[in-house]
Amino acid sequence: MDSTSPIAGPPDTAVPGLARVGRASLQTRVYDELTRSLTHGAFAAGQVLRMQALADTMGVSIMPVREALGRLATERALEIMPNRSARVPLITEERLTDLARARCLVEGELVRMAVPRLTPEDWAVLRAQTAECETAFNRLDEEHASQTSQLNHQFHFTIYGAAGSDVLLPIVRSLWMQSGPCVRASAIIYGRNPSLTAVHHHWALIEALEARDAEAAVRALHADITQSFALIREDMRKAAGDG
Incomplete structure (x- = not known):
């Protein structure tokens, strides 16, 4: 499967605060959508974001989600966790x-x-x-x-x-x-x-x-x-x- 091709069918698990994204420049669009949601407080501190749930919600494959999460982790907006997931940093x-x-x-x-x-x-x-x-x-x-x-x-x-x-x-x-x-x-x-x-x-x-x-x-x-x-x-x- 093409890593940037959208997945057919409705999402199995919807993640509140996210919208579906289109085909063009999927990596950028996924990153932009996650950035928008993070900036506006759509996710709670400590919330675990699972790659598959994110991919299903936005209608994309795992690859652009993984790349976006990695980029967000380098920007200290997320923390990469085991088992294909990321966590919103805790508030201290x-x-x-x-x-x-x-x-x-x-x-x-x-x-x-x-x-x-x-x-x-x-x-x-x-x-x-x-x-x-x-x-x-x-x-x-x-x-x-x-x-x-x-x-x-x-x-x-x-x-x-x-x-x-x-x-x-x-x-x-x-x-x-x-x-x-x-x-x-x-x-x-x-x-x-x-x-x-x-x-x-x-x-x-x-x-x-x-x-x-x-x-x-x-x-x-x-x-x-x-x-x-x-x-x-x-x-x-x-x-x-x-x-």
Whole structure:
């Protein structure tokens, strides 16, 4: 069988959070679909992903799935396990601290670079994205948790794309992919606490961008990034105390 040919028939085991992929450039399409799912928190920390189930869900053979998982493992987004499977990394305090530090450094620099390049049209887009995200937060459930993740991603990458850095942008995409389990964990926390929202940091960031105040923009960004990580850390410590 051609390693890139799709498998006929319906999948035996469907994996939530994934869509089927087409024939063209299967290795790339499988990688892109897994990256999208990881970035938006479709998989829980510690979740085991079996190659056959992934292949069946996406309608492809094992080979492109194996290659995509290997690539994701080198990017620290997954861990290769025995028996044709991979695992989403566990969330630890050390990993939270490391990810938060890296994201603040890289994304902060992208914000500084974007400040003089953003236009009034960009600011209008950012305001519309934030308003839509705020609406989704106000009715947070499983469906809208995914929507808030996608809107949050669009908001940030509207800014980062304006920075014009071909070097830093792939790095921040990798960091967001590694942060996927944290996105999922924070969505659960936000869902349990309706009074919590990260959107106010977005409004502060927009105001700083419109004022061309790079340092204020970076401060708002750091507050936005660290809030979710702090909530997860606090939740983990409470859970450990209850145990």
